[in-house]
Amino acid sequence: VIGIGTSVVTCPKQPSMGCVYKLVSVGGQPRIKLTEDPEKQTLPGSKAAFRFLGPDGSLLLDLLQLAEEPPPKAGQELRVWPRGTQEPCTVKPAQVEPLLRLYLQQGQLCEPLPSLDESRRFAQQSLSLLRPAHKQLQSPAVYPVALSEKLRALVDSLSARGPL
Numbered sequence: 001v002i003g004i005g006t007s008v009v010t011c012p013k014q015p016s017m018g019c020v021y022k023l024v025s026v027g028g029q030p031r032i033k034l035t036e037d038p039e040k041q042t043l044p045g046s047k048a049a050f051r052f053l054g055p056d057g058s059l060l061l062d063l064l065q066l067a068e069e070p071p072p073k074a075g076q077e078l079r080v081w082p083r084g085t086q087e088p089c090t091v092k093p094a095q096v097e098p099l100l101r102l103y104l105q106q107g108q109l110c111e112p113l114p115s116l117d118e119s120r121r122f123a124q125q126s127l128s129l130l131r132p133a134h135k136q137l138q139s140p141a142v143y144p145v146a147l148s149e150k151l152r153a154l155v156d157s158l159s160a161r162g163p164l
Contacts, residue, residue: 032158038084043151044158049100052093059129060093065148072096080146088149 022042023031030044046067052060063072063080072078077092102110114122133141147155 030154030158032155034159034162043147044154045151047100047151048098051097051099052091053095053097053129055094057095057129059131059143060091061144061146062099063146063148064151066151066154069148069150071098079149081149081152082144082146084142088152089146091146 022033024042024044025031025046031042032044033040033042035041043064047064048067048069048071050063050065050072052063052072054060061080061082063078065072072093074093074096077090079088079090081088103113104110127135130143131141134143
């Protein structure tokens with residue numbers, strides 16, 4: 001049996017999690033899935049992710065950028081494009097933390113995997129930084145995620161071309 005779509009594997013009382021494999025590159029060329037539902041549109045190309053923190057250690061936002069872009073630096077003012085908006089904003093993080101780590105490459109372990117206790121501590125520490133509005137069960141505030149200018153330009157360029 002072959003099924004297409006989320007509703008094939010889930011039911012309305014058990015919603016699916018919005019993280020599935022999405023094709024973002026073919027032969028080194030970035031690809032995008034175009035759809036009328038913005039939440040289902042993919043972001044093209046290999047990416048890096050960073051968490052921006054304020055001077056008091058509070059979370060500002062997470063940034064997605066193309067992997068080939070230089071990593072952002074603390075104290076550097078950046079123009080970013082928050083998801084779900086049509087206008088950029090400027091942000092100047094006091095701290096920048098990389099969110100992606102490479103553990104496997106071509107089937108080989110690159111660095112030791114964290115222990116279960118280390119993973120648990122990291123998850124608990126990350127959750128403790130979220131504002132209460134982000135953690136409430138009813139109508140939680142959306143945590144801000146932004147795109148770099150270069151990634152936003154690539155999305156706009158591929159979207160304008162339309163389906164191949």
